[in-house]
Amino acid sequence: MFVMLTLSLSACSGALNASGWPGISGDEDSVYVAYANQVYALRLKDGSLNWRYPEKVEAARTYYANPAINGSNVIVGDYKNTLSALNIETGIETWTFEGASNRYIGGALVVGDTILAPNADHNLYALDLNGNLKWKFTANHALWSTPVVHEDVVYLSSMDHYLYAINIKSGQSIWEVDMGGAIVYSPSFDTDTIFVATLANEVIAVNATNGAIIWKNKSEVGLWSQPVYNEGVVYYGDTAGKIIAVSATDGSARWDYVMGEMVSGAPAVMPDGVVFAGENGKLVALDFNGNILWTRSITGKLYTGPVIVDGLLVLGISQGEEVIKAYDFNGNEIWKFTPEK
Amino acid sequence: MWDAIIITPFINVILFIYSIVGKNFGIAIILFTILIRLITHPLMVKQIKGAQGMQNMQQDEEWKKVQEKYKGDKEKLAQEQMKYYKEKGINPFASCLPTLIQFPIIIALYQSIIAALAATPVEVLNLVRHVYADFMDVSSIIPLNSQFLWMDLGQPERLNLPFLSFGIPILAILVVISTYVQSKLIQPPSSNPKDQTAMMGNMMNIYMPFFMGYLALTLASGLSLYFLVSNLLGIAQYALLGKVNWKNLLPGTKTNKPVAVSTKRKK
Numbered sequence: 001m002f003v004m005l006t007l008s009l010s011a012c013s014g015a016l017n018a019s020g021w022p023g024i025s026g027d028e029d030s031v032y033v034a035y036a037n038q039v040y041a042l043r044l045k046d047g048s049l050n051w052r053y054p055e056k057v058e059a060a061r062t063y064y065a066n067p068a069i070n071g072s073n074v075i076v077g078d079y080k081n082t083l084s085a086l087n088i089e090t091g092i093e094t095w096t097f098e099g100a101s102n103r104y105i106g107g108a109l110v111v112g113d114t115i116l117a118p119n120a121d122h123n124l125y126a127l128d129l130n131g132n133l134k135w136k137f138t139a140n141h142a143l144w145s146t147p148v149v150h151e152d153v154v155y156l157s158s159m160d161h162y163l164y165a166i167n168i169k170s171g172q173s174i175w176e177v178d179m180g181g182a183i184v185y186s187p188s189f190d191t192d193t194i195f196v197a198t199l200a201n202e203v204i205a206v207n208a209t210n211g212a213i214i215w216k217n218k219s220e221v222g223l224w225s226q227p228v229y230n231e232g233v234v235y236y237g238d239t240a241g242k243i244i245a246v247s248a249t250d251g252s253a254r255w256d257y258v259m260g261e262m263v264s265g266a267p268a269v270m271p272d273g274v275v276f277a278g279e280n281g282k283l284v285a286l287d288f289n290g291n292i293l294w295t296r297s298i299t300g301k302l303y304t305g306p307v308i309v310d311g312l313l314v315l316g317i318s319q320g321e322e323v324i325k326a327y328d329f330n331g332n333e334i335w336k337f338t339p340e341k
Numbered sequence: 342m343w344d345a346i347i348i349t350p351f352i353n354v355i356l357f358i359y360s361i362v363g364k365n366f367g368i369a370i371i372l373f374t375i376l377i378r379l380i381t382h383p384l385m386v387k388q389i390k391g392a393q394g395m396q397n398m399q400q401d402e403e404w405k406k407v408q409e410k411y412k413g414d415k416e417k418l419a420q421e422q423m424k425y426y427k428e429k430g431i432n433p434f435a436s437c438l439p440t441l442i443q444f445p446i447i448i449a450l451y452q453s454i455i456a457a458l459a460a461t462p463v464e465v466l467n468l469v470r471h472v473y474a475d476f477m478d479v480s481s482i483i484p485l486n487s488q489f490l491w492m493d494l495g496q497p498e499r500l501n502l503p504f505l506s507f508g509i510p511i512l513a514i515l516v517v518i519s520t521y522v523q524s525k526l527i528q529p530p531s532s533n534p535k536d537q538t539a540m541m542g543n544m545m546n547i548y549m550p551f552f553m554g555y556l557a558l559t560l561a562s563g564l565s566l567y568f569l570v571s572n573l574l575g576i577a578q579y580a581l582l583g584k585v586n587w588k589n590l591l592p593g594t595k596t597n598k599p600v601a602v603s604t605k606r607k608k
Contacts, residue, residue: 019461019463020461020462020463021463060559079461081431102493102496103460103461105461105462121461141484142484144462159483159484161480161486180480180484181480181483182465184462184465199465199469199479199480199483200480202481222469222479224466260469261443278566291422303463303466304463318463
């Protein structure tokens, strides 16, 4: 029995490996993908591999955070507590920052000469472009999402239920507000309002200046979604599969659309509509009035919506045949990428 | 099916314990392991008694003679074996069946602890889906407080001391020691030094602690804590039943001493 148990335990230990969905970012030439044991630089025109990092895979080191781009480097954190800067042309490691004590789940963000790197060790690390620590801000629990920045203010959502506003120069808190539930995804930003979705099943609009709550929309079911703002409307989805559009001003309903499966992560805003991803592989594009533009079905799991890179919808897929699929705004598949095994 | 019937209830129980012990996941793991061990204790008693009966039979001179007599006739030997079982009141499945029932429970215990230790978004999503919404408020328990003593239960454990440049894997060391001690304490005696089962047991006693230690070194410390508590409870259970060979721990003591076996037949 002991042998059987031990074998089962060792077999099950795979479940302990950190898991996530592909982290994606890009520029006019390339798409950068952090997934499983490597970071890939793909050519935007055809999805062919330019470079990958590291050359030699380390089983325990996995990458899921969205890579950040600062011109000469791609900056990506891993699940083994290291933030690495990679040469954007070659993928060769430029520097590493090893001051964190937990996983990088949320992607880093580069703002001017500052790199903001949220970590599950409760700290937001602010580094200079050479990887030297400028300051760190400590929350009460893990930081899983990329912050947003507007006019020298960092807006940071945390699993500790709080939304923080932090001075980007000093790292000092400007205000903090209890949102009533853990926040998995990044906040979204309008000119003076922050929008977040919480695991207390609420979408909340917060005054960016003072942290005052403007409105709350309670959902009857769970939210595993990042609300996204576009021209006076906030878009999000719920775990029952309903896509919802509400007024950014007061949260009043505009329209909804039943997708039929859990709406995941952040939708992507195109020039003529919004694209939502469903957990079980459904991709739905709706115009700004909630009318269907097109749908696609993908094999695999989608835990967030597509990322727009220079006119392409780049979609990260977990547990699928491919890891990345790129579509144009009409839903035509342009290329796909499957890493070599 | 497995998830709905076993894993989900286990997860809800462990989270319920977590919520009533001041959101301390380490205490929750310890109490949950104790609870499951208590529930399965009657099965363990049956298993030990069944194993003891079979072990006594192997050392019974009367049975050895029967084996010798019918060593060329497997069919007759099987008949004699059944007869022996009947006479001695031995149920050959008495040790096997409780083990088979305990096995999925232990696996479920392990899997539910993994699930409850959710440390990434996908794991939290899966955990949220396991929580009975009418029973527990998800928003009040997530994020789980995974800090216990000096450990983050979602990460491999190391104790960092200011005067050392490296962390000491205290839990992994304790898991190695407790696995070794447990296996030595419950090792059954054997009358035959060439007994293949005993030799295999001795090999396992050496390799298994290191294997468990490796798992404890590399996996989340919440699981290492479970390994440790489970080992200690296992020793306690055997001790309560008087089945612990404390002398096995003393250096220079032979572990293969035969025990006296009654050869009286039931009339």
